[in-house]
Amino acid sequence: xxxxxxxxxxxxxxxxxxxxxxxxxxxxxxxxxxxxxxxxxxxxxxxxxxxxxxxxxxxxxxxxxxxxxxxxxxxxxxxxxxxxxxxxxxxxxxxxxxxxxxxxxxxxxxxxxxxxxxxxxxxxxxxxxxxxxxxxxxxxxxxxxxxxxxxxxxxxxxxxxxxxxxxxxxxxxxxxxxxxxxxxxxxxxxxxxxxxxxxxxxxxxxxxxxxxxxxxxxxxxxxxxxxxxxxxxxxxxxxxxxxxxxxxxxxxxxxxxxxxxxxxxxxxxxxxxxxxxxxxxxxxxxxxxxxxxxxxxxxxxxxxxxxxxxxxxxx
Numbered sequence: 001x002x003x004x005x006x007x008x009x010x011x012x013x014x015x016x017x018x019x020x021x022x023x024x025x026x027x028x029x030x031x032x033x034x035x036x037x038x039x040x041x042x043x044x045x046x047x048x049x050x051x052x053x054x055x056x057x058x059x060x061x062x063x064x065x066x067x068x069x070x071x072x073x074x075x076x077x078x079x080x081x082x083x084x085x086x087x088x089x090x091x092x093x094x095x096x097x098x099x100x101x102x103x104x105x106x107x108x109x110x111x112x113x114x115x116x117x118x119x120x121x122x123x124x125x126x127x128x129x130x131x132x133x134x135x136x137x138x139x140x141x142x143x144x145x146x147x148x149x150x151x152x153x154x155x156x157x158x159x160x161x162x163x164x165x166x167x168x169x170x171x172x173x174x175x176x177x178x179x180x181x182x183x184x185x186x187x188x189x190x191x192x193x194x195x196x197x198x199x200x201x202x203x204x205x206x207x208x209x210x211x212x213x214x215x216x217x218x219x220x221x222x223x224x225x226x227x228x229x230x231x232x233x234x235x236x237x238x239x240x241x242x243x244x245x246x247x248x249x250x251x252x253x254x255x256x257x258x259x260x261x262x263x264x265x266x267x268x269x270x271x272x273x274x275x276x277x278x279x280x281x282x283x284x285x286x287x288x289x290x291x292x293x294x295x296x297x298x299x300x301x302x303x304x305x306x307x308x309x310x311x312x313x314x315x
Contacts, residue, residue: 003057005064013056019075023234025049026076033084034257038301046086053077054085054092068097068283068314072104078237079229081256083290084306091302093290097283099314102241110250111315112220115279119150120172122158124179124193131180131193134226136265140178143269147276148174159196164207173220175208175249176268181227183243183254185235190243192227201243208247221282222249225268228258244311251282251314256307263304267293283314 003011025048032042054061061069069092071082083093092098121144125137137154144150151170153162158179167175181192190201199207208219222244229236237256244252253271255264271289274280280288286308293305 050085081306084302140265176223178225183239184230190239205246219249224254
């Protein structure tokens with residue numbers, strides 16, 4: 001592990017673990033995290049990974065009163081929601097705001113200057129092709145409309161052409177896409193589903209880059225809701241990072257697995273409420289939304305709040 005703290009030289013510490021043990025532990029932890037309850041085995045595995053990655057740095061982190069941790073992960077760790085790592089008493093999300101960076105070169109983060117957000121929301125709630133209905137998407141869209149000025153493309157109106165038309169004609173600070181999708185290390189297998197057809201990662205990047213070209217202001221936040229990483233693909237999160245980087249969005253929120261229930265809509269509603277009303281950073285707004293689910297008896301298991309990750313600018 002290489003640790004960079006403010007105004008400090010790089011720090012380095014090593015935990016010698018066989019790669020096969022790391023991969024087996026992470027795979028088993030992911031299996032436990034996706035259960036709709038919190039098992040003792042989950043706590044044991046979560047604490048094991050915490051002991052490898054975080055515990056050796058605890059004294060340094062406590063000395064500097066760090067509030068946000070930004071992770072650059074490798075190998076099987078890329079698909080692991082670090083929010084659910086536990087020190088035996090608390091999950092990591094209870095101590096820190098968290099973000100991911102796709103590479104070692106972390107761009108200089110800039111806080112949100114203008115909170116007069118203009119949002120493009122694209123959603124697919126009905127079943128299409130071989131994909132099931134997403135029952136919570138309509139509620140998610142309505143919740144966003146209640147909080148922020150929004151242009152909505154829902155179901156039949158959410159086509160590739162309509163998405164392109166909106167991005168070409170207006171400058172949006174937030175683009176929120178709630179639909180089936182998949183992130184993979186293989187570009188042809190990375191896509192989001194519109195009403196008329198899947199939009200692959202290259203098309204999506206081109207559409208979002210066109211918005212950036214037509215406006216002097218980049219997309220502050222790209223939200224990919226209900227999408228998931230490809231099962232069994234240890235590098236799948238790279239596909240998510242690729243969308244974020246190539247789209248030119250300053251920040252991206254996505255989920256490592258999808259949930260066909262109301263927890264996603266609840267989390268997104270609370271995220272936008274916190275972002276708008278409390279003027280917090282994007283990472284802290286996401287943290288507060290995750291904590292609200294963690295403390296909700298209906299959604300307290302990590303399955304419901306842990307998969308949401310913030311890539312890029314955390315401010």
